[in-house]
Amino acid sequence: MESVFSGVVVRATGSWYEVLAGGGRLRCRIRGRLRLKGVRSTSPVVVGDRVSCESDANGDHAIVAVEPRRNYVIRRASNLSKESHIIAANVDQALLMVTLRHPETPPEFVDRFLVTCEAYKVPATILLSKSDLQDSGELAAFRAVYEGAGYPVLTVSAATGEGMEAVGELLRGRTTLVSGNSGVGKSTLVGTIDPTLDIRTGELSESHGKGRHTTTFSTMYPLAGGGAVIDTPGIKGFGLIDIGEGELWHYFPEMMRTGRDCRFYNCTHTHEPGCAVTEAVMRGEIAPMRYESYLKMLDDDDKYRK
Template sequence: MAEKQEGLVVSHLGKGIAVETVSGEILLCQPRRKLETVAVGDRVVFEQVASGQGRIDEILPRRSVLIRPARNNKIRPVAANIDHIYVVFAPEPRCDFLLIDQYLALCENRNIEARLLLNKTDLPGSEVLQPKLAVYQTLGYPLYKVSAVENIGLDDLKRDLKGHVSLFAGQSGVGKSSLTNRLIPDKNLKINSISATTKHGRHTTTAATLYHLPEGGDLIDSPGVAIFGLAGLTESELAWGFREFQPLIEHCRFHNCRHLQDKGCAIKRAVEQGEISSERYQRFLKLREKMPVML
């Protein structure tokens, strides 16, 4: 009987799953039937069944999981055991603050720490964003200012990445790929190495892949992460996802307050008194409208 081992899921390859052993070997594994969907970043228990091949028997408890909508109104995990999500934005394309607030709300509810990452600081327009960014900094969200092209600010970013599992999220065109390539100079070499080790051919999937950073820490590169939306969040969780709302929610007159035109709403009162950003509150209302209808 094969010995059970613990491993780390580093990529999906077709219908197979690339699992890294404690010694650094990569095996192409299949999950047991009826096992829930395995995500990149999962710690798993597996057993080797042949040379370079294994079977996943168990997914170990996750400290966090990022999910996205799937077919038939279901959800599926994108990545697991993430410590930090860096919400990447730039002067160009135009900064989408609604998307930023959406990411932050998810992080607040998924046991993931959020950071703001302003890329392309070599371009004009970065300072124009500062007044709006100050709102987030006041709420305690760290802000990193970098330029992947000019190699500005990356040393501070690398220090923050060290020792953690992280993921970049943001709208298309903000430079996530450029940042990833700067941080992982041998990214293509690592992709080819996984493909060669598992004999799966060139790894061209758009699914998430976990890379070990040269300075320490892991980075999950997930090209499709922008589509995870508000999957799995309830209305009350969305409100909790706005950090400045959290201490006020229990002071609303009604426990099921929707924070719209409800009587005695502590959040609405704080907005009217200028204690909460009216722009953030308006974006909260827009996100409520975007939420899937709960049947």
């Protein structure tokens, strides 16, 4: 006889899923029919999902349904792919960890991640990581750009302890996705905030100065002070999905504040006369690097919409 229970997915390996239910963790598979509902995703079940499960007489457990997600962070699975990869679901906020050196996080990656958070209603904070290894002038310039856009930016270092208390306050009582490129120190940061957690960390590759993947599978960790963090494998690229070119600018907060003053209601902010956005860029009120990211997204992602 089968029994039914519900819980939250706290670890996803692609084959097995750990579900937190009734105070314990159960190892579950997913029913095949979950994969056959026309969802073009590499991840039909993700960390943070609230799921319904069944146990059979042999003590095996299966996920049979996923409750509607209140939000999620999603990216295109690969170049020219029509599949999506949902990184995590049902989160209160996202912390995007960025390093300007050792290794360098491409600005395009930062902006694509932030656009996706805006589109799917996930509040985002930027953590400028490894501040002890960064150039102070570059840190100040980065902060000016993204604080000007409207994002909180915290400078942090697990090595010196800078910003750790502020990050701990941000995490308390919330479910938080921690994301970024490989090597930016995600696992180290989480382990520093809560030393009771067993999170594997690694060093940069000496030959390439790039990060190694130290987190193999996405995992949700409960925090001693309340709340939980979702630690994810390092992400190399971040393709947008299901964002039309006419709505892309809506997910740049600084453009949204300015775009309402454009001469034309359907302004694309690329070439039109009387465009308040391009005028703001020329005056320095919108950072040129952010505007250039917008143009590049329009150009690069056009081929995905055909």
